[in-house]
Amino acid sequence: MYVPPVYASAPASGRRRAYGQPAHGPYPQYPPRAPYPVPRQPVGQPRPMTAPAPAPAPAPAAPPAPPASPSRHRRNPDDTYRPSYEQAEAKRPEGGRAALRRAARERKAAQRPEVLRRLVPQALVVAFLAGGTSAFVAHDKEVRLSVDGSPRTLHTFAGDVGELLSDEGVVLDEHDSVGPSPDRPLSDGDEVAFSHGRPLDLTLDGRRHRVWTTARTVHDALRRLGVRTQGAALSLAPSADIPRSGLRLEVATERTVILLADGEEKSLRTNAGTVLEALTEAGIELDGLDATSAPMDSFPHDGQTITVMRITGSEKVKEERIPFKTVRHADPQLPQGTEVVAREGRTGLRRVTYRLRTVNGVREKPRRIAVEVLRHPRKQIIRVGTLPLPQSVPGADHLNWAALAQCESGNRPGAVDASGHHGGLYQFDTPTWHAVGGSGRPQHAPAHEQTYRAKKLYVSQGASPWPYCGRKLSR
The missing domain is CATH 2.20.230.10 (Resuscitation-promoting factor rpfb.)
Structure with missing residues (x-):
């Protein structure tokens, strides 16, 4: 890196100080150097960022060189400083100022490709940084995220609400709620509200339900579920918090119950949990074997009629x-x-x-x-006998038993006369039936057994048991 020399001002006495001498006090004696033009950096060319070269070791003293050309000003022969006009005169080519201007233009034309070669990469870097900064500023958004009622402001590059929740480690479950919807694009200044779902085991008027809610208090949950809490009995305070793990809650709303006891009807406005509690509130006492139309430990519903039964017994x-x-x-x-x-x-x-x-x-x-x-x-x-009966009875097989049966009973084995004493195909009475070996009632025996018993009776008594229809046997 080029470091220009330091030129100290001349002493007050008017004596000029040699080039490189300190302003005050003694200074080391350096040998005179030959005059040389001051190097100048070309316009537009960056200086190399390198460490300055170490100073050369002092050379042995040499006799001063004679001046190159006469000058119009007198100076100390030991001073190596040359004014700029002398340097210009030394460099001035033949031809005057026009030649100088022409030479300057030629130098600029020669330096222009090198300057452009150095400036183009720098311009590209500056443009890239400017574009990246613009993109950074364009995609960065300031949003307000509220999780379970706790808001905070943050910066994000998320494109939509779902990506924002994912970046923040918030997992969206089926019972959770988020507004706006997860697929909605995110803009600067948007507000996102997220609430976790909480299970609630609710026993409402004796009926148990499992519901999910994003409310954080008992009162807010019942309000969202449309449960009337005025005059209701709650197992927990309305201001109780609902944790994310959920809780159990029993609610008995105020109802109208009609009580019938001792011939009187009484309408009771109550939130009792059992029929017995409702009777106690109404001042109705049960004694001995008294009972109610509904179980005493059951839940009394709105508009239900409960009858008290006064019971005496032995x-x-x-x-x-x-x-x-x-x-x-x-x-x-x-x-x-x-x-x-x-x-x-x-x-x-x-x-x-x-x-x-x-x-x-x-x-x-x-x-x-x-x-x-x-x-x-x-x-x-x-x-009960199972031995088959013989179908033939000697002395009676040749008779017309079908005609006798038709005449006596219309050929119906289960027929019974009006008096109820005679029955069967041949209208046996029970004593006669038993006398020929039958059992039970004749109308209950099979038809072939009734014919067999009738043949046995004919063999022993003839046609006299059938005084009117007996003549049918000979036809």
């Missing part, structure tokens, strides 16, 4: 017989239609306790509340 004990069961077993040794009682049945005995109640003066049907068995019943066992 108990009554009775002994009752227990009927026995009949069991039938097939016996292949007995002919079909034959039944034999193998074991007689026996009835049991039990002691039953009944409750007798009178509700509001009306006696109810007795209700059995306790049973004690004193004697267990014994089953009756009957053997």
